[in-house]
Amino acid sequence: MKNEEVLFDIQHLNKSFKVDNGELKAVDDVTFQIIKGETFGLVGESGCGKSTLGRLLVRLYKPNGGDIFYKGESVVDLNRKKAKAYTKQVQMIFQQPYASLNPRMTIGEIIKEGMKIHHLGSAKEMDDRMYELLDMVGLNPEHARRFPYEFSGGQRQRTGIARALAVNPEFIVCDEPISALDVSIQAQIINLLKRLQTELNLTYLFIAHDLSMVRYISDRVGVMYLGSLVEVAEPEELYLNPLHPYTQALISAVPKPDPVEENERSQIVLEGDVPSPINTPKGCKFAGRCKYATDRCRQESPSLRKISDNHMIACHRVEELNHFE
Amino acid sequence: MLEIKDLRVSFHTYSGEVQAVRGVNLKLEDEDTLAIVGESGCGKSVTAQTIMRLHNMENTEIKSGEILLDGTDLLKISEKEMQNIRGNKIGMIFQEPMTALNPTMTVGNQIAEVLRRHKRGKKLSRKEARERAVELLQMVKLPNPEQRVDQFPHEFSGGQLQRVVIAMAMACSPQVLIADEPTTALDVTVQAQILNLMKEMQREKKVSIIIITHDLGVVASIAKKVAVMYGGIVVEMGTVEDIFYRSEHPYTWGLLDSISRLSKQKGEPLKSIEGTPPDLVKPPVGCPFADRCEYAMKVCKDHLPPETELSESHRCRCWMLDPDCPVKLGRRKV
Numbered sequence: 001m002k003n004e005e006v007l008f009d010i011q012h013l014n015k016s017f018k019v020d021n022g023e024l025k026a027v028d029d030v031t032f033q034i035i036k037g038e039t040f041g042l043v044g045e046s047g048c049g050k051s052t053l054g055r056l057l058v059r060l061y062k063p064n065g066g067d068i069f070y071k072g073e074s075v076v077d078l079n080r081k082k083a084k085a086y087t088k089q090v091q092m093i094f095q096q097p098y099a100s101l102n103p104r105m106t107i108g109e110i111i112k113e114g115m116k117i118h119h120l121g122s123a124k125e126m127d128d129r130m131y132e133l134l135d136m137v138g139l140n141p142e143h144a145r146r147f148p149y150e151f152s153g154g155q156r157q158r159t160g161i162a163r164a165l166a167v168n169p170e171f172i173v174c175d176e177p178i179s180a181l182d183v184s185i186q187a188q189i190i191n192l193l194k195r196l197q198t199e200l201n202l203t204y205l206f207i208a209h210d211l212s213m214v215r216y217i218s219d220r221v222g223v224m225y226l227g228s229l230v231e232v233a234e235p236e237e238l239y240l241n242p243l244h245p246y247t248q249a250l251i252s253a254v255p256k257p258d259p260v261e262e263n264e265r266s267q268i269v270l271e272g273d274v275p276s277p278i279n280t281p282k283g284c285k286f287a288g289r290c291k292y293a294t295d296r297c298r299q300e301s302p303s304l305r306k307i308s309d310n311h312m313i314a315c316h317r318v319e320e321l322n323h324f325e
Numbered sequence: 326m327l328e329i330k331d332l333r334v335s336f337h338t339y340s341g342e343v344q345a346v347r348g349v350n351l352k353l354e355d356e357d358t359l360a361i362v363g364e365s366g367c368g369k370s371v372t373a374q375t376i377m378r379l380h381n382m383e384n385t386e387i388k389s390g391e392i393l394l395d396g397t398d399l400l401k402i403s404e405k406e407m408q409n410i411r412g413n414k415i416g417m418i419f420q421e422p423m424t425a426l427n428p429t430m431t432v433g434n435q436i437a438e439v440l441r442r443h444k445r446g447k448k449l450s451r452k453e454a455r456e457r458a459v460e461l462l463q464m465v466k467l468p469n470p471e472q473r474v475d476q477f478p479h480e481f482s483g484g485q486l487q488r489v490v491i492a493m494a495m496a497c498s499p500q501v502l503i504a505d506e507p508t509t510a511l512d513v514t515v516q517a518q519i520l521n522l523m524k525e526m527q528r529e530k531k532v533s534i535i536i537i538t539h540d541l542g543v544v545a546s547i548a549k550k551v552a553v554m555y556g557g558i559v560v561e562m563g564t565v566e567d568i569f570y571r572s573e574h575p576y577t578w579g580l581l582d583s584i585s586r587l588s589k590q591k592g593e594p595l596k597s598i599e600g601t602p603p604d605l606v607k608p609p610v611g612c613p614f615a616d617r618c619e620y621a622m623k624v625c626k627d628h629l630p631p632e633t634e635l636s637e638s639h640r641c642r643c644w645m646l647d648p649d650c651p652v653k654l655g656r657r658k659v
Contacts, residue, residue: 045512046483152601153365182364183539187583187597194594209512212584216595253517255542257584259565262545269521270514272468273482 007171007203008034008057013066015052022279026052028227029066031304032312034171039197039204041218041235043211043250045274049227050207051095054173057205058090059083070171088118091164095176097156101148107134107159108144114167133162137192154185161192171203179210190217211254215239220310223247226277226285229304232312243313243322246286284316292317327353327376327501327533332390334368334375341606342386345371347557349390353501358527358534360548360565362541362580364602368557369537373503375400376535377417378407394501412443416494416532420506422486426478432489433458433474439496461492465522484515488522495526502526504536508543520547541584545569550638553577556603556613558629563639573633573641576614612644620645620652 015027026049034040042050055061057068059075068075075086091114094100101110108130115126131141137158148156157177164172174193178186190213196202208214214221215235222232223244231244242248249268256262270289284302287293296316304314315321334346346368353359361369374380376392378399392399394414399407411417419425427435437454449457455474462470465488478486487507494502504523508516524547527534536547544551544565551568553561553576561574568577582596600617603609609616615625624644633646645652 045514154601183541183583184364184579184598185601187595188599191594191597211513250514253513255517255520255540255546257541257545257569257581259545259569262542267517269517273484273515274512 005036006033007036007071009069009072010034010057011067011069013053013056013068014064015049015056015061016064019278024278025049025227025280026277027056027063028280028285029303030224030227030229031066032222032229032232034203034205035219036170036203037201038219039206039217041214041221042205042207042224043209043214043221044224045209045250047226047274047277048224049277050224051175053224054092054175054205054207057171058092058173059086060092084118088167089169090171090173091167091169092173092175093157093160093164093177096180097153097160098148098180100160101156103148106145106147107139107151110148110159111144111162111166114163118167120167129166130162133165136165136196137162138188152185153181154188157181157189158192161189161196165196165200168200169202171205173205173207175207176209177206178213179208186213193217211239211251223250226274226280228285228301228314230286230314232304234310237311243307243311243318244286244315245290245292245321284314292321326355326395327535328391328393329372329376330391330393332372332375332392333388334371334380334390335386335388337384337386338606344605344608345557346375347605347608349554349557349559351552351559351562353533353535355500356527356531356533357550358536358548359550359552360544361535361537361552361554362539362544363554364539366602366605367554368605369554370505372554373417373505373535373537376503377411377415378404409443412439412499413497414499415501415503416497416499418487418490418494418502418504418507421510422483422490423478423510425490426486428478431475431477432462432481436461436474436489436493436496439493443497457496458492461496462489464495465489465492467492482515483511484518487511487515487519491519491522491526495530495532498530498532500533502532502534504534506538507536509538509540516543523547541569541580553580556608557605558613558642560614560643561639561641563635563641567636567639571635571639573635573639573646574614574643575618575620575645579617612642622650622652 010030010032013027013030017024017026030053044050056063063076078086111130111133112126134141134143139158178189181189197204206217218235220232221235221238222229225246231247239251242251249270252268256265272289275288283298283300287297302314302316304312306312307318329349329351332346332349336343336345349372363369387400399410433455436458440454440457441449459470459474462474467473467485467488508519511519526532538544548565551563551565552559555576561572561577572578579598598617603613611626611628612630615621622644630642630644632640632642634640644650
């Protein structure tokens with residue numbers, strides 16, 4: 001990492017939702033750090049809590065327990081004034097470019113809304129800034145007067161990015177920003193995000209279920225399963241040497257876009273589905289589907305620990321299992 | 326045995342006539358797996374839906390073409406005859422298993438409905454239909470089929486529902502199975518299970534599969550033949566090896582490049598195809614990809630390239646393959 005300044009320090013974060021038949025633990029005792037300037041990729045299957053975690057960081061949800069430190073200061077309980085100042089520094093890009101833009105506002109108004117809320121300059125200055133942003137994300141000045149329905153998915157996502165950048169944030173949560181887009185458009189958006197990161201020195205939390213894209217864009221990747229972070233490592237390390245049995249299955253499930261490699265791919269097919277996050281049993285959450293699970297795994301939940309410099313894993317048996325192989 | 330000849334389909338909308346499919350030729354042999362790939366709006370789903378005649382005919386116009394199933398033109402037969410084709414000869418799997426099923430009926434009753442409606446010959450009793458439904462759920466490897474058969478769709482996960490949908494599509498042992506983005510709404514580990522199930526169905530039931538997808542990983546894992554569609558036409562068609570290793574069309578190159586992220590170095594930008602697909606209300610007269618193609622020549626904008634036969638299995642529509650074309654590129658390995 002370029003500089004080891006910790007931007008986010010997330011400590012034992014919990015978020016649960018009350019549902020009819022119990023408690024849904026969306027984020028369960030998650031602890032990790034995000035370093036300034038990096039892209040932290042977060043992967044996992046639907047319902048694993050990755051979007052909830054992203055939303056907790058930008059204060060769209062309030063945690064039930066644990067703490068979030070941004071530049072050393074807790075942001076869980078902030079008064080209104082401080083909360084507003086915080087939202088200027090952290091922004092979000094949403095998954096659904098069709099649902100996340102107000103259909104009754106023009107593209108220009110959408111981009112300026114955040115600037116107005118934070119009183120960033122005169123009307124003229126905001127207009128200038130808006131045109132600058134349009135140019136920065138690859139849209140034309142005449143797009144400012146159009147409405148979202150006139151735009152394609154890729155153009156809407158560019159608008160979402162311009163809106164997030166309008167208030168000069170330091171940190172952006174990208175919640176599946178490309179999964180609703182076509183393959184050829186996905187590459188355009190990813191290249192744009194990468195370029196903006198270098199130009200503006202941004203830090204990203206990049207949430208996705210597309211493992212190959214996360215590998216490409218991230219400096220470190222965290223794998224989530226049923227609300228817990230099970231493994232954190234640098235992408236090459238994680239993809240070539242996954243240690244957690246769930247990560248191994250997840251990575252082996254991705255089909256390779258090459259018929260010969262695909263034929264030779266050895267697959268660890270997990271039986272069944274991800275269990276419901278409502279009233280989860282104690283112990284390791286993956287124990288029910290893990291072929292290596294022992295009684296200890298079913299009783300005691302493993303915590304995330306460092307096993308080498310850049311590799312953290314939550315598994316009781318990681319050492320002995322990897323002696324096997 | 327299933328052959329599509331010069332299919333042209335248009336939709337009449339407020340903004341004008343959308344020429345969604347503009348002359349598609351495809352052939353599906355017995356026990357073959359054909360993947361149709363392309364971006365949204367390229368006409369891949371419309372082509373598949375036309376085979377099943379699922380369009381609202383009020384605003385849909387089939388301008389020309391034939392869809393021959395064992396010699397019968399599906400576009401010429403009556404709606405009643407078509408109902409005997411659906412389910413019995415051609416089954417379909419949809420993209421969203423959550424919306425493809427009726428939320429107010431148990432899955433067993435929904436499978437039984439298919440059996441009772443489509444089974445030719447003797448009519449099944451309710452009891453027989455239920456037993457058969459349990460067998461089908463067993464065939465798609467749903468755990469505890471005896472109990473699950475009486476449950477409602479909301480009690481199933483996405484992957485389980487897709488198994489139910491596959492069981493329904495396979496209920497009357499069709500010859501052809503059309504799968505429209507069957508795994509797009511599912512997670513990767515579940516996707517792997519469903520693709521394996523489809524491969525198994527093909528081996529055991531000898532069904533031919535048309536799979537529509539935009540995921541080249543899925544294509545590599547299941548398909549034998551591939552048709553790449555763009556702007557309502559098939560721009561390149563061949564075996565899976567032809568498309569992945571010997572492709573000749575710049576759009577196919579673009580698709581392959583935009584997913585080759587694994588081999589990329591960190592700092593290197595991804596190859597992307599600039600621009601957006603053409604508007605099919607006013608489809609371009611020339612090659613539909615010409616506007617986004619880095620090799621486009623004047624002829625590309627003015628005339629639709631003819632189909633060039635590169636080998637027995639491999640066909641491609643690109644002016645660069647014309648013998649008079651001065652530029653010779655050929656596919657470089659990604």
